[in-house]
Amino acid sequence: MQEAQFISLLWLIGIIAEAMTGALCAGKKQMDLFGVVIIGCATAIGGGTLRDMMLGNYPLIWVENVHYLIAIALASLLTVVIAPVMRYLSKLFLAIDALGLAVFSIIGAKKTLALGFGPEVAVVMGLVTGVFGGVIRDILCNQMPLIFKKELYALVALLTAALYISLKSYGISEWANLAICLPFGFGLRMLAIRFQWGMPKFDYQYGEVH
Amino acid sequence: MQEAQFISLLWLIGIIAEAMTGALCAGKKQMDLFGVVIIGCATAIGGGTLRDMMLGNYPLIWVENVHYLIAIALASLLTVVIAPVMRYLSKLFLAIDALGLAVFSIIGAKKTLALGFGPEVAVVMGLVTGVFGGVIRDILCNQMPLIFKKELYALVALLTAALYISLKSYGISEWANLAICLPFGFGLRMLAIRFQWGMPKFDYQYGEVH
Amino acid sequence: MQEAQFISLLWLIGIIAEAMTGALCAGKKQMDLFGVVIIGCATAIGGGTLRDMMLGNYPLIWVENVHYLIAIALASLLTVVIAPVMRYLSKLFLAIDALGLAVFSIIGAKKTLALGFGPEVAVVMGLVTGVFGGVIRDILCNQMPLIFKKELYALVALLTAALYISLKSYGISEWANLAICLPFGFGLRMLAIRFQWGMPKFDYQYGEVH
Secondary structure, three states, rough: OHHHHHHHHHHHHHHHHHHHHHHHHHOOOOEEHHHHHHHHHHHHHHHHHHHHHHHOOOOOOHHOOHHHHHHHHHHHHHHHHHHHHHHHHHHHHHHHHHHHHHHHHHHHHHHHHHHHOHHHHHHHHHHHHHHHHHHHHHOOOOOOHHHHOOOOOOOHHHHHHHHHHHHHHHOHHHHHHHHHHHHHHHHHHHHHOOOOEEEEEOOOOOOOOO | OOOHHHHHHHHHHHHHHHHHHHHHHHHHHOEHHHHHHHHHHHHHHHHHHHHHHHOOHHHHHHHHHHHHHHHHHHHHHHHHHHHHHHHHHHHHHHHHHHHHHHHHHHHHHHHHHHOOOHHHHHHHHHHHHHHHHHHHHHOOOOOHHHHHHHOOOOHHHHHHHHHHHHHOOOOOOOHHHHHHHHHHHHHHHHHHHOOOOOOEEEOOOOOOOO | OOOOHHHHHHHHHHHHHHHHHHHHHHHHHOHHHHHHHHHHHHHHHHHHHHHHHHOOOOHHHHHHOOHHHHHHHHHHHHHHHHHHHHHHHHHHHHHHHHHHHHHHHHHHHHHHOOOOOOOHHHHHHHHHHHHHHHHHHHOOOOOHHHHOOOOOOOOHHHHHHHHHHHHHHHOOOOHHHHHHHHHHHHHHHHHHHHHHHOOOOOOOOOOOOO
C-alpha cells in the first residue's frame, strides 16, 4: 500500500467517525433522518470545507468526488440503526474519534503545505480541519461547542499538526512521520480522556460584554 | 415572457418570502429593525450564497447586483408593517414559502449544472440553495434549525432538484420541466404541511457524545 | 506617518479590542483557554474573513500574514490575565471597541472599493466587516447576537461606511476623510451607549414561523 492510500484509508475512517458523532448529536436533539444526514455530513466534511474555502482552494473535495458525501450519508443513517448498541461501544467509538482527530490534523497540515503555504498557516489549518467539523455540528445542534470546555481536543490537533510539520521540515520520510504523529495525536487524546486532562478554564462573570 | 425571465420572477417571489420568514423569526426574538433586515437578508440569500461560495463561483449574485439586497431589506421592513395581519395570512404565507422552496431547489440545481458540475453535485446544491437560508436564519436567531424537525422540507428540495435534473437529462424543454417540477415541489410541501408528513425522528438519549 | 500606516495601527487596536470582547464572552461561558483563543480570533478576524470570502478575495489577510493571528491569540490570553481589573476598565474598553467599530467599517468599505466594486457593495462590506466578528462570536458562544438587540451598532457601521464612501467620491483627501469619519463613527457609538439609543424593536409573538 502506498502512503497516500494509507492516509486516504485513515481519512475515510475519520470522516465516518465524525459523521457518527454528528448523527448521535442530531439524535440527542430528536431530529429527523434528514437532519441526521445533514448534520452527519456537516460534521464530517465541515472542517476540511472551511479550510479549503479559507484558502480559496477549489473545487472542494466532496464537490470533486461526491461519492464521499454518499458514504458519509450512509454512515449517518447506519448510526441510527446501530444506536441501541452504541452505548456499549462508547470506548471503541471514542478511540475511532481520537484517530480521526489525529488524521484530520495531519491531513489539514499536509494539504496546506502542498498548496505552498508556510508552516504557521499549515498548523492553523491542521487545527481547523481537526476541530471545526465538531464546532459546526454543535452550532447546527444549537449547543455550546463541546471542544472548548472538555478534555484536550483542539490542543491535540494543534500539537499533532505542529509535530508533523516540524518532522517534515527535517526531511523525515512520510511513513516515519505518520508512524510518529498518528500514535502521538491518538495517544494524547486517549490519555486526556482517561485522566480528564483539560486546559484551564476562564470564568468571567462580571459586567456586560458588548 | 422568456423562460429565464419567468424563473427570475419566481426567484424574486422566493427571496421575498424567505426574507419575510427571516423577519418574523427576528420579531419572535424581539430584535431591532436592523436585526430584522440582516436576518431577512441572510435568510433570503444565505442558501444561494453558501452554494456559490462552496462552488467558488464569484462574484456572488447580490454582489454583482446589489439591488436584490435592497429589495430584500425592504421586504423585511414591510413585514414589520404588515405583521398585525400576517397571522390571518398564514396559509397564503406558507404557500408562498412552499413555492420559494421549489423555485430555489430548481435554480440551485440549474445553476450548478450550468457551471459544468455533474448531476449529483447539482442535487446537493439544489438542497443547499433550498434549505440553508432557513438554517442560517435559525442559527442567527439561536434556535434549533426547524427544518430538521418538522414536516418534510429538505426532502422536498432534494426530490425537486433530482426530478428537474432527471427530466433535463432526457432533453425535455425547460418550460415543460418547470411545468412539472414546480407543481411537484410546491404540492409535496403543501401536502406535507396539510397531513403533517415528516421523516422518522432519531431519538438518542444515552451516553455522552464527544 | 503615512495614512496607510495610521489605518494599520488603528486596525491593530481594533482587532485587539475585538479579540478581548471574544475572550470575555468565552469567559462568561466558562470555556477553556483554547476556546478563549479560538473565539478571540474568530471575533477579531471573522468580519474581514467573511467579507473577503464573499468577495472571492484571496489570500485572506491572516493567511498572508499569520503574525496577526498570533497577536490576536496573545491579546485573547492577556484578557484572561487582566480580567480581574477589566470591570474597572469597562468604559475604556467600550471606547476602544467603539473605535474598532468605526475603523473596521471604514477599512471594509475602503478595501471593497479598492477591489473595483461599486459604492453600494462597499457600504454592505463596511457593515459586514464592522459587525460580523461580533455575530460570529455570539454564534460560537451560543447566544443571540447582541448587536441585533442593544444600542446602535450595525447602524453606526453602515453610516460610517456610507459617509466615508460619499466623501471619497467628492475627491476629499484620505486624511481629511479619516479625520471626519473616525470621530463620527466613534462619537455616534459612544452617544448611543450613553443615551441608550437603539433602533425600534420588532416584537412578533403570533403563530408559527416555518
